[in-house]
Amino acid sequence: MATNYATVTWDQLHRDARLLAESLMPRGPFKGIVAVTRGGLIPAAIIARELDCRLIESISVVTYHNEEEKSEPTIIKDAEAAGDGTGFLIIDDLVDSGITAQVVRKRLPKALFACLYAKPSGKPFADLFVVEVPQDTWVLFPWDTAPLFVPPLARKSTLPTE
Numbered sequence: 682m683a684t685n686y687a688t689v690t691w692d693q694l695h696r697d698a699r700l701l702a703e704s705l706m707p708r709g710p711f712k713g714i715v716a717v718t719r720g721g722l723i724p725a726a727i728i729a730r731e732l733d734c735r736l737i738e739s740i741s742v743v744t745y746h747n748e749e750e751k752s753e754p755t756i757i758k759d760a761e762a763a764g765d766g767t768g769f770l771i772i773d774d775l776v777d778s779g780i781t782a783q784v785v786r787k788r789l790p791k792a793l794f795a796c797l798y799a800k801p802s803g804k805p806f807a808d809l810f811v812v813e814v815p816q817d818t819w820v821l822f823p824w825d826t827a828p829l830f831v832p833p834l835a836r837k838s839t840l841p842t843e
């Protein structure tokens with residue numbers, strides 16, 4: 682269970698995706714990109730623009746985190762256009778346990794796997810990433826959050842029950 686949160690803004694995400702694209706430049710050109718839906722879709726779009734890559738495939742893996750409902754991770758949408766992954770780049774937003782990355786890599790063994798953020802358990806399954814995040818930290822992506830009104834400190838301390 683995560684004990685800390687790391688909030689990523691749209692600006693930070695865009696900057697990190699551009700940094701990843703920069704480090705991917707010497708590894709290309711790529712025949713195409715496979716976005717791991719859904720979290721990999723926006724990073725993949727930013728990276729595709731930077732690398733001038735127009736062939737975008739997707740793969741969708743459903744994993745079950747619920748202890749009572751322990752089933753194998755399932756590919757519910759395959760990356761048919763990517764073959765065995767030769768010449769393709771796989772993009773996801775992050776690796777945590779590494780389960781999703783392992784399933785995708787098994788399906789596309791010849792592709793390069795890159796993501797923006799990596800936790801220690803998932804790190805060995807990513808060829809490239811931008812920022813390491815502690816295992817006990819939950820990353821809040823911009824699509825997970827909304828700006829909220831925060832009361833001024835003075836008001837909070839004078840009106841504790843509000």
Ligand SMILES: O=P(O)(O)OC[C@H]1O[C@H](OP(=O)(O)OP(=O)(O)O)[C@H](O)[C@@H]1O
Nearest residue numbers: 718719720775776777778779780781803
């Ligand atoms: O390394 P893991 O422990 O497998 O976790 C990482 C995966 O979890 C999240 O996806 P999620 O399955 O929540 O689905 P989503 O991308 O559709 O939101 C994230 O986008 C990664 O794909």
Ligand SMILES: Nc1nc2[nH]cnc2c(=O)[nH]1
Nearest residue numbers: 777818819820821822825
């Ligand atoms: N948003 C989000 N999804 C995840 N899936 C697995 N780990 C994470 C995380 O840290 N943040």
Ligand SMILES: [Mg+2]
Nearest residue numbers: 718719720721
């Ligand atoms: Mg995902």
